[in-house]
Amino acid sequence: MPQSNKVIQLRRQRPAADELASRMAITVRTQLSLLQGYADIMEGLSPQLTKQILRVMAEKTRELGLTLQPFVEAPQRHGRRSGITVASGRGPAN
Secondary structure, rough: OOOOOOOOOOOOOOHHHHHHHHHHHHHHHHHHHHHHHHHHHHHOOHHHHHHHHHEEEEEHHHHHHHHHHHHHHHHOOOOOOOOOOOOOOOOOOO
């Protein structure tokens, strides 16, 4: 007696890497927006307050760099490059 196929095909789950990348993209957008807000606030402030805000911005930028580090290192381990060049601020960009 033939068996009937009563299995319902469920929607395919997104791979964990895609989910991680999506969450990281949201984090990056949020951090960049926050940095833009700090830059907007700085306009017209005293040098002392500007310096304090720049310290906060530096810390947030460091956090952002740490968040993105796995994505920067991953292509290099596999011998591929993304084709995106980021200036480091440590001299002229090539």
